[in-house]
Amino acid sequence: MELKFILEVLLFSAQKALSPAELREALAAAAQEESETTGAFRRTKEPEIIAALEELAAYYEAAGRSYRLVCVAGAWQFVSKPDYAPWLRALVGHKARAPRLSQPALETLAIIAYRQPMTRSEIEQVRGVSVDGVMQTLLERGLVEATGRAEVVGRPMNYGTTPLFLEYFGLRNLEDLPAADELRRLPVERPAGLLTAEPGLATVPPSDLQEAPEAADQAKPIQEEPRRTTETPATQDEPGATVT
């Protein structure tokens, strides 16, 4: 009995996408109930599970079947390839899906996705127009959410994307966005001799701050703007935290 086949059959039979943690739980639960074969997987660790899932996904990609194994928002599932949509529509009907997003909504969403967390006025700075109506739509559709308050004057709300955002666009995580690094950090190459730093541009995503400190360090030398610290979302996850 191989781990990858067990994971395969679990994903094959599940009613929803499963995270490595859920898969690990199923392995542990099965080990508790039954004996020999299941017991061998009692203590399977998540990294092992993820490695086996990647192997499975690679297998299906190489096998060139009509469906593949994907990871969306951290959970794994089998999905059909887009080419086969006409037949699936004939079989199961159109997908129940919210109406497509408008151009302003997509622009705003893209900005938030790359630069989160950010305040409304920071978003407006990039877009050059008010985003009130658009933000309303994005919040209502659950693609964007308030993540806390920014540590700047007036303590405005910070916004970020939700897991639903990843699901809606079929993204594995925020790194899955194209040119993520480029768009997150200082994006504009200045002609030599021009030394500027723009507030709001250098916001490093929290994941980078936590998981890739060296990436954050890389961005630092360019940042000579003292104001930057005030924009660093240090306490974004603590709504109502007060400035001391």
Added chain:
Amino acid sequence: MELKFILEVLLFSAQKALSPAELREALAAAAQEESETTGAFRRTKEPEIIAALEELAAYYEAAGRSYRLVCVAGAWQFVSKPDYAPWLRALVGHKARAPRLSQPALETLAIIAYRQPMTRSEIEQVRGVSVDGVMQTLLERGLVEATGRAEVVGRPMNYGTTPLFLEYFGLRNLEDLPAADELRRLPVERPAGLLTAEPGLATVPPSDLQEAPEAADQAKPIQEEPRRTTETPATQDEPGATVT
């Protein structure tokens, strides 16, 4: 675009097993709605579909995955291999254990399987007890269904087994049922046909005809009323009740 991949993706995404006829319909429906690629499969014949399905099934058998493609009761579907049941049980949790069929339910099912189509009162004749509760269970579990009306007084409903019944017991068709000719030979007194019925006796309110044919059956003289009531097992078919 290959036929086998289209069939594969249809079976992979379908909520239930699909017959070659249903697959052919999906191909035709897709051809109607969209164009180029789908049009090529507009007139796919069932033998072609079956050949492609068998090729697919052979592929999966050879690939040695945790699931395979099987044909049960003339319909095709991907099913997990039994070896993996412990993990699937762990995944689905407790609710996986549907209440097993009670002895009365099994008996009734056996009678219907061998003697279908039959009316409720005919079934009761063979079993010697009322089958109201049991029939309810069998209908709800989708093992038995109404197949039309019997051409006898009161035009009661006829019942027969469903494809799910075959699936449930792993039978390809009804001929696969082990010989039980004796059961087939048990005498059942059929009520007089419509033409020979006394006009006065056959007067059944139209509402009864449509909504409750069994009400008409109950009035029949064949029923040994006292015995029925005493033998009716009151709680045997309650969910969760098991008979061992």
Added chain:
Amino acid sequence: MRPSDGGALAGAPDGSMSDYKVQFEVFEGPLDLLLYLVRKEEVDIYEINLTRIATQFVEYIALMRELDLDVAGEFLVMASTLMLIKSRELLPVDQQAQTEDEEDEDDPRWELIRQLVEYKKFKDAAAHLQGRELEQEQVFPRLPGRLEFESTEPLRPEVSLFDLLAAVNQVLQRHQEKLGPREIFEDRWTVSEKIEQLRRLIEERQQLRFSELFEGATSRSEVVATFLAMLELIRLRILCARQSSAFSEITISRGESPAPERTAAIPPVAGAKSAS
């Protein structure tokens, strides 16, 4: 000032007012309009002639007003920024700001270009998201039917074909009692005779295939008698039947309890002794 590339304002001058409204909405804001103007110039953003762009921008604003359209405040702010840039550049070179290194942050040209470049990148990113949005509409997740596991998998081992046949047996037994054995078994074989035969057979062979039990049968009633005998022996645990999977053949082997004294308990079926 009519757009030459069939862009966002295409057809505007001869269209109706409502057409204009629809067309203008294509510009998400001043940056969008600026980007459109830059694209029209077919030059890199860094090389745009801001003076010319500023003129065009202001002309657009003028047109929008002429057409009595709502001109959002952001457009006006941008227009004034552009006019400032334009006026600076129109100054003689020696009067322009020369302290670039120190005052660059206040240079509205760079601020504008930076904003434009950044905005363009996000607009491209938005286009990518839109592509993914469309693709996701074509992707169907596998959603297995609940029955697949919840009914077939756990139930099959619990309710097998055997249970169904045992149920048949029960029904037959009741009718034997009611109708008398003669009507059911007309043959020379009785169930109890078959029970003895099966017991001897299993002593010799240890294990049998289900179909072997019926190989020598000469009549239907013998098959039935054999079958009922087998069911009875299974019930008494003298025989044990296994079916490894749904379609595999049933194998019959010796059961866990030989229980010789239970032979006497056979009567329910032994009573079916034929009248022959």
